[in-house]
Amino acid sequence: MKRNIRTLVKYLLLSSVTVVFTVLFYRIFKSKDFRYTDVQFGAKYGGVEPVAPQNVLAFDNEKIDWHDYDQIKQESMRTGPGEQGKAAYLNQAENHNYDALYKVNGFNAALSDKIAVDRAVPDIRHKGCKSKKYLKNLPSVSVIVPFHNEHWTTLLRTATSVVNRSPPHLLKEVILVDDFSSKEFSRKPLDDYLAANLTKVRALHLPERSGLIRARLAGAREATAEVLIFLDSHTEANVNWLPPLLEPIAQDYKTCVCPFIDVVQYETFEYRAQDEGARGAFDWEFFYKRLPLLPEDLKHPTEPFKSPIMAGGLFAISTKFFWELDGYDEGLDIWGGEQYELSFKIWQCGGQMYDAPCSRVGHIYRKYAPFPNPGKGDFVGRNYRRVAEVWMDEYAEYLYMRRPHYRNLDTGDLTKQKGLRDRLQCKPFKWFMKNVAFDLPLKYPPIEPGDFGVGEIRNLGAPELCVDSGFKDKDQIVGLKECVSDNKQRGEQNFTLTWHKDLRVKGKSMCFDVSDPNEKADVVLYPCHGMKGNQYWRYDVEKQWFLHGGNPRCLDCDPGQKRLYVKSCDEHSKTQKWRFENVNLTMIADWENIGVQE
Numbered sequence: 001m002k003r004n005i006r007t008l009v010k011y012l013l014l015s016s017v018t019v020v021f022t023v024l025f026y027r028i029f030k031s032k033d034f035r036y037t038d039v040q041f042g043a044k045y046g047g048v049e050p051v052a053p054q055n056v057l058a059f060d061n062e063k064i065d066w067h068d069y070d071q072i073k074q075e076s077m078r079t080g081p082g083e084q085g086k087a088a089y090l091n092q093a094e095n096h097n098y099d100a101l102y103k104v105n106g107f108n109a110a111l112s113d114k115i116a117v118d119r120a121v122p123d124i125r126h127k128g129c130k131s132k133k134y135l136k137n138l139p140s141v142s143v144i145v146p147f148h149n150e151h152w153t154t155l156l157r158t159a160t161s162v163v164n165r166s167p168p169h170l171l172k173e174v175i176l177v178d179d180f181s182s183k184e185f186s187r188k189p190l191d192d193y194l195a196a197n198l199t200k201v202r203a204l205h206l207p208e209r210s211g212l213i214r215a216r217l218a219g220a221r222e223a224t225a226e227v228l229i230f231l232d233s234h235t236e237a238n239v240n241w242l243p244p245l246l247e248p249i250a251q252d253y254k255t256c257v258c259p260f261i262d263v264v265q266y267e268t269f270e271y272r273a274q275d276e277g278a279r280g281a282f283d284w285e286f287f288y289k290r291l292p293l294l295p296e297d298l299k300h301p302t303e304p305f306k307s308p309i310m311a312g313g314l315f316a317i318s319t320k321f322f323w324e325l326d327g328y329d330e331g332l333d334i335w336g337g338e339q340y341e342l343s344f345k346i347w348q349c350g351g352q353m354y355d356a357p358c359s360r361v362g363h364i365y366r367k368y369a370p371f372p373n374p375g376k377g378d379f380v381g382r383n384y385r386r387v388a389e390v391w392m393d394e395y396a397e398y399l400y401m402r403r404p405h406y407r408n409l410d411t412g413d414l415t416k417q418k419g420l421r422d423r424l425q426c427k428p429f430k431w432f433m434k435n436v437a438f439d440l441p442l443k444y445p446p447i448e449p450g451d452f453g454v455g456e457i458r459n460l461g462a463p464e465l466c467v468d469s470g471f472k473d474k475d476q477i478v479g480l481k482e483c484v485s486d487n488k489q490r491g492e493q494n495f496t497l498t499w500h501k502d503l504r505v506k507g508k509s510m511c512f513d514v515s516d517p518n519e520k521a522d523v524v525l526y527p528c529h530g531m532k533g534n535q536y537w538r539y540d541v542e543k544q545w546f547l548h549g550g551n552p553r554c555l556d557c558d559p560g561q562k563r564l565y566v567k568s569c570d571e572h573s574k575t576q577k578w579r580f581e582n583v584n585l586t587m588i589a590d591w592e593n594i595g596v597q598e
């Protein structure tokens with residue numbers, strides 16, 4: 001009896017201690033950045049229906065240095081054509097199949113055959129990436145590479161770079177999805193090569209041409225790891241590319257992460273950066289565009305930053321989240337619009353998307369697309385309309401305003417996609433525009449404002465003279481001429497002050513540009529970039545000044561020499577005053593709120 005009581009007391013004490021510790025533990029880790037891992041994650045998805053695995057909190061925040069220093073050292077010693085990402089060239093003897101291979105690939109495929117499939121590429125990451133540590137526990141990865149008639153060495157270089165530059169225990173498999181290629185290498189020789197040389201890589205041969213979107217889905221259905229990474233078939237993964245993609249997903253599974261995409265030059269295979277990052281976006285014709293990084297992103301150049309729209313071909317997403325979102329809309333044909341569909345879904349349905357500066361992947365941007373038009377009408381337009389109808393609400397109208405024929409395209413059945421949106425209680429497109437792509441309308445206004453002014457620009461100091469661009473071309477200096485409206489001489493004297501706040505030759509994409517900081521600086525013509533800077537102009541209605549640049553100087557002239565220039569503004573100067581033929585006073589009064597902000 002006594003013993004029993006003692007046991008009971010011991011038991012009670014022990015359990016209360018356990019409870020206290022459990023609560024404490026939970027508190028501590030819940031407040032920090034705990035992670036989700038999925039016990040059941042390896043489950044095959046087989047069909048379209050997702051298996052919903054259990055989320056388990058993993059109380060493990062340990063971070064480690066993931067660099068493979070042996071591999072890095074070995075690669076640093078490599079020499080040969082294209083090694084270290086240097087430009088390479090063919091010699092006379094190797095040139096014989098240059099044209100034939102260029103034609104079918106759109107890049108210098110003959111040169112690719114001369115460069116090792118395991119060549120070294122330069123580590124061009126931000127310096128800070130070299131000392132960055134990532135969670136020790138990261139999810140496993142299936143890499144999916146759809147291809148149609150990819151050239152054999154660029155395809156193998158993609159697979160080899162992934163295998164060589166990924167921690168073996170994270171990389172579960174690489175699936176090359178052969179979208180019914182007709183090149184001889186694509187079937188048995190490829191299978192044999194992989195079996196002999198790259199055992200983690202396998203090819204999935206689709207029985208009919210399926211298009212990029214369905215090929216990606218086919219690969220995803222075969223994948224068994226916790227994270228899916230989609231790559232193009234002519235890419236090269238750079239050093240330590242995986243951990244920066246995986247960590248944000250480990251921290252929150254409803255996350256998609258894109259690497260920085262570097263440029264593998266189509267002629268020489270030189271490897272270089274395209275820029276230091278930007279946020280993905282679109283204009284209202286659905287051309288992919290980029291927005292500048294935000295000030296807080298610039299402060300942390302090695303940290304992932306939020307991006308509204310993915311570039312499309314290269315991204316990592318948790319398998320669970322991908323299938324919760326139903327993957328891609330299978331009604332999207334061949335290619336086009338899929339990166340918008342997935343990006344909108346990710347954001348609107350409770351997820352988030354990042355670009356990771358410390359993960360870099362090189363990509364061959366072709367010189368031209370070698371593929372024939374599939375002859376399926378405006379399939380891209382149909383895809384766009386499907387995406388717009390399901391996800392964009394009232395904003396779809398801005399697309400249709402620019403492409404009225406979209407209204408008549410048959411989208412096919414949208415029940416499943418609309419059902420998904422309801423089921424996941426996804427947010428309205430307006431929410432996406434206000435919270436994620438909030439600065440997009442400044443650069444790409446849904447309704448383009450009219451012009452601030454249009455017509456001739458006449459000098460008040462010499463009222464017979466007008467600004468005349470003289471049918472000149474890029475980099476040529478603009479001057480003055482007798483006004484055409486006064487004498488019948490030919491001239492080019494019609495200009496618009498557009499909502500981009502640049503001064504354009506009417507009907508051309510040529511802008512007045514001043515780059516010279518000297519006291520008196522010429523005005524030259526330059527293709528319009530819509531980015532202010534050297535092309536920024538403002539018209540002051542009261543003073544009748546054309547002001548240039550952020551540190552404004554005034555448009556001025558020498559009537560004798562018919563010379564035009566900018567100069568510091570002077571209240572008393574008559575030659576700095578200009579009559580602009582038609583000015584929209586309403587718009588000028590609203591200057592600050594239109595187009596790009598000061």
Ligand SMILES: *[C@@H]1O[C@H](CO)[C@@H](O)[C@H](O)[C@H]1NC(C)=O
Binds near residue numbers: 189192196197
């Ligand atoms: C394996 O790779 C080597 C070296 O690139 C190549 O020569 C060989 O043909 C490959 N094996 C197969 C079966 O393709």
Ligand SMILES: *[C@@H]1O[C@H](CO)[C@@H](O)[C@H](O)[C@H]1NC(C)=O
Binds near residue numbers: 454456493494495506
């Ligand atoms: C300038 O272009 C506008 C619009 O095309 C036209 O209405 C106007 O007459 C033109 N003005 C001159 C001076 O050519």
Ligand SMILES: *[C@@H]1O[C@H](CO)[C@@H](O)[C@H](O)[C@H]1NC(C)=O
Binds near residue numbers: 449450584585586587
């Ligand atoms: C001036 O701009 C306003 C606002 O964009 C527009 O409604 C109006 O029609 C314009 N006026 C003229 C004369 O173009």
Ligand SMILES: [Mn+2]
Binds near residue numbers: 232233313363364
């Ligand atoms: Mn590509």
